[in-house]
Amino acid sequence: MHNSEKKRIGRNITRAGMRILISAWLLPASFLFATPPRAEALTADEIIERMEANQTHSTAIIEGRLVISDRFGDRSSTYIAHSEGADRFLVEFTSRAEEGQRVLRRDDSLYLYYPDARETIRLQGAALRDNLLGSDISYEDMTGGRGLASDYRFTLIGEDEVDGYPSYKVELVARTTSVAYPRQVYWVDREEFVLRRAEQFARSGRLLKTVHVLETMRRDGYHFPSRMRVVDETRRSSGTEMIIESARLGVSLPRNIFSLDALTW
Amino acid sequence: MRLSGIALRNIFRNKRRSLLSILALAVAATSITIFFSLFEGIKTNIQTNSWDWDAGEVRLRHAEFDRYEYLNPVQYVVGDYRDLVDRLRAHPEVRTVSPRIRVLGAAFRGEQQFATLGLGLDLEREQEYQDLERVIAAGRLPRSGTNEAILGRGLASDLDIGTGDIVTFLIQTRRRGSNAFTLDVVGLADFPVPQLNSSGYILPIENADRYMRMDGAASEILLKSVGGDTVEFADGVRSFLEESGRTELSVVPWTRISGGYSYLRTAGVVYNIVALIFFLLASTVIISTTMMIIHERTREIGTLAAMGMHGGELVRLFFLESAYLGAIGSFVGVVIGVAITIPLSRIGIDFGSAMDMVEMDLSSVLYPVLNVRSTVLVFFFGLAVAMVSTYPSARRAAKLRPVEALRAE
Incomplete structure (x- = not known):
């Protein structure tokens, strides 16, 4: 395969639909429409654009935890995430069992660092479909960040209510075959333009994942999901909650924090 | 002359035909001896691998x-x-x-x-x-x-x-x-x-x-x-x-x-059936040979009957002939089988990448193992097959009436 073609496919994969799941690690900092007035007769493109704007920012430091549930019980992992823009972040796990493990996203690539390993692992191809810490979130879900519009066509298919919040129901149909979810349905809050619910489907129409926003958070004029439950519908009795415990936006980050050298500090 | 002497002499009357019967039994006995040794090797291999690496x-x-x-x-x-x-x-x-x-x-x-x-x-x-x-x-x-x-x-x-x-x-x-x-x-x-x-x-x-x-x-x-x-x-x-x-x-x-153990239980039955088929094939040669002998020796059978030999003695005569052929064929077959198995049990048989597809604890190089019990069993089974195969033809010979037999061309 030609290099440019590989890059294009790689970029398309990284723009895959589940990027909304990591909005918690990619919070907005330079957003002008955090609580916009109610928009009348918005198009689907405008709704998604506003929702994405609510999740795009210059820099952020987030502390939170993942609560992973399955038939054997719950387990919790804490993390601190540094992010810059929509496509660079570094997540470091701080809980005892995963202490020091890091995930770096830069240049459309995902790197894993483990204290016991002498090399970093660059996840590519099928490895991206593996789950982060055995949760319902795949590494592929942590890619993306360049805007849904390049990978999907949007159609407003109605309005609905999610947990009492009036929401736009928008269908996303993939423009390319290289995305993780060929079809998605988003429920976007009509007032706040924050995601309330999402469903992701396979090409066959099978439901693969659902995302349910349980709580939202307001910081510095931004309004974003702060507690989400992600369920991989292909697994039995599982679910993962992503919880943000603190968020600092627009902060200055250490130099070279997103470099490969810094990853192995 | 005793029946055993007559039977022994009769074997050498048509050497090519006797050789064909011996050969058929020997090939079956050789194949089955190697086959059983290989199966024994597979059993040993699966057990060793399972005990050491899996269960x-x-x-x-x-x-x-x-x-x-x-x-x-x-x-x-x-x-x-x-x-x-x-x-x-x-x-x-x-x-x-x-x-x-x-x-x-x-x-x-x-x-x-x-x-x-x-x-x-x-x-x-x-x-x-x-x-x-x-x-x-x-x-x-x-x-x-x-x-x-x-x-x-x-x-x-x-x-x-x-x-x-x-x-x-x-x-x-x-x-x-x-x-x-x-x-x-x-x-x-x-x-x-x-x-x-x-x-x-x-x-x-x-x-x-x-x-x-x-x-x-x-x-x-x-x-x-x-x-x-x-x-x-x-x-x-x-x-x-x-x-x-x-x-x-x-x-x-x-x-x-062990998945291999379940396989062994099924395979053991299948292998016994395969061994039986081998001997059945060999028995067809013996049956046809005996039928030919009786057809050729009809006048002789009539003479023996006229001289006072009873039907039971005729049956015993043909049984004895088959027993000699069966004993020689089975013995030769088992000896050849053992001679092939012994070096193979040291150098092994390499099945190469074909075994990679087998989802059980089975090595790609298998070493046949001689089992004395099954090897002795092969000899006696070959002998029994030879004798049983003769029975229908021998019965037919015993029922021949001397007058009709003597008229036969």
């Missing part, structure tokens, strides 16, 4: 792990295994003990991902359990307490690495989280089990404990008995664990774990 003679695991094995519930472990191993070693029925940590994970080469299975072994004590040296194809075994590993040759080839290189594995920990670690490759192994060759590696159990966050627990403990019945041994170990208060552990004999 032990008896395997101890957390009962919940066995229950949810399809979900790979790595959190269910054999806690405080060192103490348990010491007490099991003191048990009079236990010959050797092998605690193990199974490290499921993956290794990467570019965009390719390879599923891997690490076996964390107590490298000092494992030598009591099995001869690890025999799997070394290059380099040496890892040392206890080091970041060293020996890789299956297939896995090393997939990852394009060799002795002196390093390799990083991404694994699932006891908490069902992830971890990765890097090991120095100090050797390559020719594991007798194809799946281990393509995905397996051995590392010191102390390091597997650290990487897997096992906190002094093992995934399983394999046991071998001093001898005797495996199921009774398992029962004895179970009682011992109950007395020790370790009721969370399940004790399972290899006969319930």
